[in-house]
Each structure stands twice: as C-alpha cells, then as structure tokens.
Amino acid sequence: MTATLGHSSILLAFLIALSGIVMPFIAARTGEDRYLSIARYAILGQFALVTFAAFALIYGLISTDFSIKYVAFNTTRATPIYYRVTGLWGALEGSLLLWEWVLIIFAGITAWIYRDRHRDMMPWVIMIFSIVSAFFLGVIGFLSNPFETMSPVPLDGRGLNPLLEDANMMTHPPLLYTGFVGLTVPFAFAMAALIVGKLDEAWILSTRRWTIIAWFFLTAGNLVGAWWSYHVLGWGGYWAWDPVENAAFMPWLPATAFLHSIQVQERRRMLKVWNLSLIIVAFSLTIFGTFLTRSGILSSIHAFSSGPVGGFFLGFLAFILVGSFGLLAYRADLLKEQPELDSMVSRESAFVLNNIVLVSALFTIFLGTIFPLLSEAVAGVQVSVGAPYFNSVTVPLFLFLVFLMAMGPMIAWRRASWDNLKRNFLWPAAAALLLGLGLFIWKVREFLPLLGFTLLAFVAFTILYDTALALRARRRIAGEGILRGLISLARRNQRRYGGLTVHLGVVLIIMGIAGSMSYSIEREATMALKQQLQVGNYQIQFEGLKGSRQPTHFRVEGAFRVFHNGKNEGILNPALKFFPTQQSPIGRAVHQSSLSEDIYLILSGFSDLDRNQATLKVLVRPLVIWMWIGGFVIALGTLICIAPIGKPVQQES
Amino acid sequence: MPWRRLAIALLIIAPVLALLAFGFTRDARYITSPLIAKPAAPFTITQFDGRKLTLDDLRGKAVFLNFWASWCPPCRAEAKDLEVAWQQAKDKNMVFLGVALQDTDQNSLEFLKEFNVTYPNGKDESGKIAVDYGTWGIPESFFIDPQGRITYKHVGGIRAALVITKLEEAAKGIVSAQEGKGDYQPIR
Numbered sequence: 001m002t003a004t005l006g007h008s009s010i011l012l013a014f015l016i017a018l019s020g021i022v023m024p025f026i027a028a029r030t031g032e033d034r035y036l037s038i039a040r041y042a043i044l045g046q047f048a049l050v051t052f053a054a055f056a057l058i059y060g061l062i063s064t065d066f067s068i069k070y071v072a073f074n075t076t077r078a079t080p081i082y083y084r085v086t087g088l089w090g091a092l093e094g095s096l097l098l099w100e101w102v103l104i105i106f107a108g109i110t111a112w113i114y115r116d117r118h119r120d121m122m123p124w125v126i127m128i129f130s131i132v133s134a135f136f137l138g139v140i141g142f143l144s145n146p147f148e149t150m151s152p153v154p155l156d157g158r159g160l161n162p163l164l165e166d167a168n169m170m171t172h173p174p175l176l177y178t179g180f181v182g183l184t185v186p187f188a189f190a191m192a193a194l195i196v197g198k199l200d201e202a203w204i205l206s207t208r209r210w211t212i213i214a215w216f217f218l219t220a221g222n223l224v225g226a227w228w229s230y231h232v233l234g235w236g237g238y239w240a241w242d243p244v245e246n247a248a249f250m251p252w253l254p255a256t257a258f259l260h261s262i263q264v265q266e267r268r269r270m271l272k273v274w275n276l277s278l279i280i281v282a283f284s285l286t287i288f289g290t291f292l293t294r295s296g297i298l299s300s301i302h303a304f305s306s307g308p309v310g311g312f313f314l315g316f317l318a319f320i321l322v323g324s325f326g327l328l329a330y331r332a333d334l335l336k337e338q339p340e341l342d343s344m345v346s347r348e349s350a351f352v353l354n355n356i357v358l359v360s361a362l363f364t365i366f367l368g369t370i371f372p373l374l375s376e377a378v379a380g381v382q383v384s385v386g387a388p389y390f391n392s393v394t395v396p397l398f399l400f401l402v403f404l405m406a407m408g409p410m411i412a413w414r415r416a417s418w419d420n421l422k423r424n425f426l427w428p429a430a431a432a433l434l435l436g437l438g439l440f441i442w443k444v445r446e447f448l449p450l451l452g453f454t455l456l457a458f459v460a461f462t463i464l465y466d467t468a469l470a471l472r473a474r475r476r477i478a479g480e481g482i483l484r485g486l487i488s489l490a491r492r493n494q495r496r497y498g499g500l501t502v503h504l505g506v507v508l509i510i511m512g513i514a515g516s517m518s519y520s521i522e523r524e525a526t527m528a529l530k531q532q533l534q535v536g537n538y539q540i541q542f543e544g545l546k547g548s549r550q551p552t553h554f555r556v557e558g559a560f561r562v563f564h565n566g567k568n569e570g571i572l573n574p575a576l577k578f579f580p581t582q583q584s585p586i587g588r589a590v591h592q593s594s595l596s597e598d599i600y601l602i603l604s605g606f607s608d609l610d611r612n613q614a615t616l617k618v619l620v621r622p623l624v625i626w627m628w629i630g631g632f633v634i635a636l637g638t639l640i641c642i643a644p645i646g647k648p649v650q651q652e653s
Numbered sequence: 654m655p656w657r658r659l660a661i662a663l664l665i666i667a668p669v670l671a672l673l674a675f676g677f678t679r680d681a682r683y684i685t686s687p688l689i690a691k692p693a694a695p696f697t698i699t700q701f702d703g704r705k706l707t708l709d710d711l712r713g714k715a716v717f718l719n720f721w722a723s724w725c726p727p728c729r730a731e732a733k734d735l736e737v738a739w740q741q742a743k744d745k746n747m748v749f750l751g752v753a754l755q756d757t758d759q760n761s762l763e764f765l766k767e768f769n770v771t772y773p774n775g776k777d778e779s780g781k782i783a784v785d786y787g788t789w790g791i792p793e794s795f796f797i798d799p800q801g802r803i804t805y806k807h808v809g810g811i812r813a814a815l816v817i818t819k820l821e822e823a824a825k826g827i828v829s830a831q832e833g834k835g836d837y838q839p840i841r
Binding site: 158291295297298310311314317318321322325326328329330332370373374376377580585 | 656658659661662663666670672673674675676677724757779
C-alpha cells in the first residue's frame with residue numbers, strides 16, 4: 001500500500017513536471033499569463049507529491065515494511081529509529097528521492113519569492129527546474145524505484161551499511177545535496193537570461209544569495225564528510241582524493257570562482273561569458289558527481305551499488321552541456337563589448353587570477369580523477385593516480401590562492417596606487433614575515449609549511465588590520481566600542497565583512513590541513529597489559545580489552561590510558577565492531593582533541609587467545625581541530641552575508 | 654558566427670563525454686589477478702561440522718576452492734552445478750572446498766541444505782581468506798594444482814563441465830592464461 005502510493009505519486013509528479021516544461025513555451029508564445037500560472041502550479045504539485053512520496057518511504061522505513069525492497073535492504077528490526085530515517089539516503093534509490101525532494105523545495109521557494117518579479121525570465125526558470133526535476137523523477141519512477149516491492153516478504157532486513165550508522169550520516173548527505181541542488185537556482189536563472197537574451201546583471205544580482213547559500217552547503221557538506229571520514233573510518237585521515245570525494249569537491253571550485261568573478265561583472269560589466277560558463281560547469285559537475293558515484297566506471301572506496309542509472313546520468317550530462325553551451329554560443333553576440341583590465345595591480349585582476357587558479361585546480365583534479373579511464377583508453381592500461389599526484393599539484397595552487405585571498409579584498413578596483421598597497425599591506429606583511437621568522441627559529445624548517453603558515457598569517461593580519469582601522473574610524477565617528485563597532489560594521493557592509501569572516505574560516509581550515517599534513521606522527525605497536533607506548537609527548541598505557549553485545553553487532557573495546565607530558569588525561573576506548581554480515585570488522589577510532597593537536601587511537605587488532613594483548617595504532621595530528629572551527633567561522637561569515645540585518649546607509653568607500 | 658563557437662564548445666565537450674561513455678565498456682573493479690600461477694595463500698578453516706581443514710593438508714590433490722554467500726543470487730544459480738561436478742570428481746583425487754563469506758551461520762546452513770551440498774564447506778570468519786585471494790565479487794572460484802599453485806580463477810557463476818575441465822587441467826599442473834568471468838554479485 002505504502003509502496004503503491006509512493007510510486008504513483010512519483011509517476012504523477014513526473015507527468016506534472018512534463019507539463020511544467022511545456023507550459024512556459026505556450027505562455028511565451030501566446031503571452032497569456034494563465035499558462036504561466038499553470039507552470040507555477042506544476043512546481044507546487046510536484047512539491048506536494050514528492051514530499052508525500054518521501055514521507056511514504058520514511059514511513060515504510062520507520063515501520064520496517066519489508067515488503068518494500070529498499071526498506072528490507074537498508075533497515076533491520078534492530079535498527080534504531082533515527083538510523084531508519086537516515087536510511088532514506090542510505091542507498092541509491094532513496095538518495096535520488098532526497099535529491100529530488102530538495103530540488104523541488106528549492107524550485108518552490110524560488111517560484112514563490114519571484115512570483116511578481118522577473119516576469120520575462122521566470123517562465124524559463126520554472127522550465128529549467130522542471131527539466132531537472134523531470135529527469136530525476138523519471139529515473140526514480142522508471143529505473144531506480146525506491147518503492148519496488150519484494151515477495152516473499154523477508155522476516156528481517158539486511159540493514160544499513162554499518163559505516164553509515166553514525167550521527168554524521170544524518171547531516172553529511174543532506175548538506176551536500178542541498179549544496180548541489182542549490183546551484184540549480186543560479187544555473188536556471190543563467191539559462192533563463194540566455195533564452196530571453198537579457199544578459200545584464202539582473203540574473204546575477206537575483207541569485208547572489210542563492211549562490212552563497214549553495215556554496216555554504218557545499219562547503220559544510222564536504223567538511224562534515226571529512227569529519228565523518230576522520231572519526232568513523234578510523235584511518236586517521238579526512239581526505240583521500242578518492243573519486244567520490246573529488247566528485248563532491250569539484251563543484252565547489254567553480255562555485256567559489258563564480259562567487260568572486262560575479263563581483264567583477266557587477267562592478268565592471270566584465271567576464272559575462274566567463275561567469276555563465278562557470279555556473280554551467282558548476283551545475284554540470286553536480287550531475288557529473290552523481291554519474292561518477294552511480295555508474296561504477298571508476299573504482300572507489302565508496303562502494304556504491306551501480307545500476308542502469310549511470311547511462312542516463314551521462315545522457316543528461318551531455319544534454320546539459322550541449323544545451324547550455326549551445327545557448328551560450330547562440331547568444332555570444334549579445335555578450336561582447338567588455339571593457340578590459342585597466343591594470344594588472346587591481347582588484348579585478350586579483351579576482352581573475354583567483355579564477356584562473358581555481359579553474360586550474362578543478363582541471364587537475366578532474367584529470368586525476370578520470371585518469372584511470374584516460375590511460376586505459378589511450379594506452380590500454382589502467383593507471384590510477386593517488387594522493388601524491390593530487391597533493392603535489394594542488395598544494396602550490398592553493399598556496400597561491402591563499403596569497404590572493406590576502407590581496408583581493410584589500411586592493412583597489414581598477415588600478416591600485418602605491419599608497420593603497422602600502423596602507424593595506426605594509427604592516428600585515430611585516431607582521432606575517434616576522435611570524436614566519438619566529439616559526440623558522442622555533443622549529444618549522446621545511447619550505448612549504450613555512451610558506452603556508454606565513455601566507456595564512458598574512459591573510460589573517462590583513463583582515464584584522466583592516467578591521468582594526470575601520471573600528472578606529474567607528475570610534476571616532478560614533479564613539480562605538482569594539483563590539484558595537486563590529487556589529488555596526490557588519491550591518492553597514494554585510495557582504496564585505498561576511499566575506500572577510502569566511503576568509504578567516506578558510507584560513508583556519510587550511511591551517512588545520514597544513515598542520516596535519518606536515519607534522520603528523522604515527523606509531524603502531526602490539527602491547528601487553530600495562531605496557532606503555534611513547535608517541536610524541538604522549539604515553540599510552542594498555543589497560544585491557546572487553547567484549548559486549550550490541551543490538552546490531554558485537555563490540556570489542558580496548559582501554560588505553562593517555563598521559564600527556566606525564567599528566568593523566570583519562571582513558572580512551574577504541575573499538576572494533578563485528579557485524580554478522582560483514583567480512584571484516586569495522587573500527588571505531590577515538591580521539592581527544594586540543595587546540596594544538598589531536599591524539600587518535602585505532603585498535604588495529606587483538607588475539608583471540610590472549611586477552612592481555614592488543615595492537616594499537618596511535619596518531620598525533622596537529623591542528624586538526626581548526627578545520628572544524630574554521631567550518632563554524634565560515635557558517636558565521638555566511639550568516640553575516642545573507643542575514644537580513646542590513647542597515648540602509650550610503651556606501652562608505 | 655555562433656556556429657563556430659558552438660563547434661568549439663562541442664569539440665571540448667564531446668571527447669570528455671566519449672571518454673566517460675567508454676567507461677561503461679569496462680569493469681573498473683575487474684583487475685586481472687596476479688595470483689595465477691603463484692602459490693595459493695595458506696589458510697585454515699573451520700568447517701560447519703566443526704572440523705578444521707588446512708590448505709596444506711590438500712597438497713597432492715587438485716583443489717576447487719569456491720567463495721559464496723547465501724544472499725548472492727549467482728551463487729544460488731551455480732550451486733546445483735557444483736554439486737553435480739563434485740559427484741563426478743570426488744573419486745578422482747580432487748577436492749572441493751566451499752568458503753562462505755559475509756553470511757550468518759544459520760543462512761549458510763540453510764543454503765547448504767537446500768542444495769544438498771555434500772562437499773566440505775566452512776566459513777571465512779574474519780574475512781582474511783577472501784582478502785588473501787583478492788575476492789571482490791562472488792561466487793569466485795580458484796583451481797589449485799597438486800603442488801599448491803593457483804592454475805585458474807573464475808569470477809561469477811561457473812558450470813559443471815568447466816569445473817571438471819579446469820580441475821583436470823589443474824591435476825596436470827596446466828595454468829590457464831586467462832581468468833573466466835560469469836554473473837557475479839559484488840561484495841562490500
């Protein structure tokens with residue numbers, strides 16, 4: 001019953017989506033508004049039906065209705081209720097439904113907010129949404145049906161992949177999907193602008209907030225993914241340059257480039273074709289990511305089930321790329337007459353450089369990701385490139401990006417004067433160099449980390465220095481203290497101070513990455529009871545093993561006392577979880593974080609015969625915690641950018 | 654004029670799409686096993702009847718080693734064929750050994766009962782045997798010659814006739830140049 005209702009509402013939504021594609025054409029041709037309102041209702045109808053279908057599947061999962069194959073494969077009677085709900089995105093069919101659900105929510109909000117604005121573009125925006133929605137509904141309805149039934153009905157289900165039994169699985173996929181889907185909004189407006197031929201800045205201004213929101217969710221989704229990998233997968237790392245991780249990261253690069261380059265278009269009417277291309281690429285990459293994940297054409301540690309959907313995603317990707325670049329080529333004549341850069345030393349050139357670096361990073365990561373395919377097509381041998389390739393090509397690019405992050409926000413538009421440079425950069429640069437020197441004397445002797453930390457300090461100092469100057473001005477004008485001054489600065493220029501806060505967050509994240517990449521210590525040893533292991537400033541003492549039966553698995557837990565510089569810091573319990581349907585046990589690593597470093601314990605083995613012995617892997621990873629703190633700072637910055645706290649004042653230049 | 658730009662765009666897009674489409678013609682996880690013609694990794698397995706069996710004990714016989722699970726449809730499909738082959742081979746200095754993967758004991762035993770399997774079967778408790786043999790899809794079968802070398806590997810369902818042929822080759826120490834492939838189920 002649940003299955004039938006769910007599936008029929010998907011099919012009905014598919015039909016409605018088709019009408020949402022056709023109606024804007026009729027509306028444009030006849031000029032009659034009622035067709036347009038039909039298109040709008042089509043979005044509303046899809047929203048209602050898809051929401052209903054999503055709840056039907058959630059209901060099926062919660063009530064463990066094993067007549068639905070998806071439920072049987074992703075829950076068991078023993079699964080706790082919250083993991084039953086997250087089973088919605090535990091496998092392919094449900095994830096597609098979640099994607100479609102988020103998409104149609106975005107479409108609905110967009111259609112509602114702009115119901116009285118952009119009367120020329122809105123029909124086409126709705127059409128683009130309907131095309132994307134119809135594609136997903138078609139895939140869900142006909143190829144990869146989450147409501148497929150099973151007979152005979154099994155007594156119990158097979159259960160979620162145990163790795164997904166983690167609190168972050170509640171957040172990681174929905175965040176990432178929201179980021180992916182959020183990019184559909186600027187993409188739809190860009191396409192509408194191309195179709196109508198209205199290629200001024202209107203589409204960019206209207207979608208700026210959307211792009212920021214999508215960008216934030218992409219960032220958060222990737223960070224939570226890294227966090228999940230760090231604390232669940234139990235290998236002590238947070239990023240492995242796996243194809244699926246790359247797929248999630250790649251859209252972030254053109255989206256970031258886009259956020260910067262649209263400012264150049266806003267101010268200087270430049271880079272029109274470039275901006276359109278960036279948003280097309282960013283949106284295409286979200287589809288490409290799903291294609292990559294679901295087609296199984298590359299081997300990945302993320303073992304997703306593959307099925308017939310890969311081919312359809314490729315077809316859709318081809319349609320998007322050819323269609324949108326075709327439109328762009330068709331409108332090329334309207335996109336000419338761009339003024340040129342006045343000077344290489346100017347904010348627009350900093351932004352252009354930032355774009356070049358981001359796109360180069362995208363290109364190298366894309367190349368590395370599909371390299372196994374490329375090598376097999378060309379040379380007949382499958383060669384994959386691993387983390388060393390990605391690290392060695394992206395680290396210099398990202399370091400340059402950090403440098404630009406310091407220059408971009410402070411340098412003048414059009415042509416920077418010597419005075420402008422000196423005023424904004426002299427003191428921060430001097431302070432950063434001093435700090436670099438200090439680090440060198442202290443213990444940082446390798447070139448890349450030293451350069452990295454110095455550049456990061458440069459960015460942070462430019463931001464702090466600039467804000468300090470502005471605060472001094474506020475005190476002089478309005479007599480405001482530091483806190484009041486900060487608030488009124490943020491309210492007067494949300495975009496600037498929001499953006500700077502985001503930059504500070506990025507600085508913290510890169511600091512965490514740089515620290516943990518360059519200065520981790522790792523040791524593995526088999527320990528007898530009460531034996532101690534020295535790792536960095538830590539001593540680890542083995543206190544014994546114990547086993548316990550959990551609802552879905554058997555758990556073996558080790559007790560290890562941690563001493564930091566001789567001080568007892570308590571006991572950590574890394575564990576191994578044995579699931580009956582899993583070939584190998586799943587580790588549950590534990591870590592203790594401090595602002596300077598994490599100590600990370602992995603129980604890597606024990607003997608069945610001797611309970612007084614265990615093999616332990618210990619990692620000391622400096623500065624990791626700053627990545628997660630940076631994530632919160634980015635969230636704060638995003639909030640400052642988009643929150644309705646603005647104060648209508650004349651721009652202070 | 655737009656056509657020229659469109660052509661340029663297509664020139665960039667088309668090869669990328671073609672490359673991705675090419676991806677469908679191959680199986681990314683299917684990598685030729687380096688184990689063929691190499692000594693088979695030793696292991697000890699506890700059979701479902703509780704007795705222990707070590708690969709070394711089977712030296713001097715041609716061995717058919719089969720990885721399976723009760724939840725895997727292609728394993729079901731081949732189960733009858735394997736038993737048929739066993740009936741033909743059991744008196745010829747040949748041994749069959751089934752290894753259950755990622756399965757519960759109860760389901761494994763029901764499976765063995767359902768297909769009247771009479772050759773020795775055990776369970777890969779820690780998954781170590783499957784790792785040693787590089788198993789990525791089941792059923793997966795290995796043929797081992799009397800000297801303990803792997804002579805042939807077959808991923809996916811296998812037919813009785815092929816089992817007998819390859820076992821006879823293994824008995825003579827003939828190493829196959831290529832792996833075989835049938836319908837298989839990926840493992841996690």
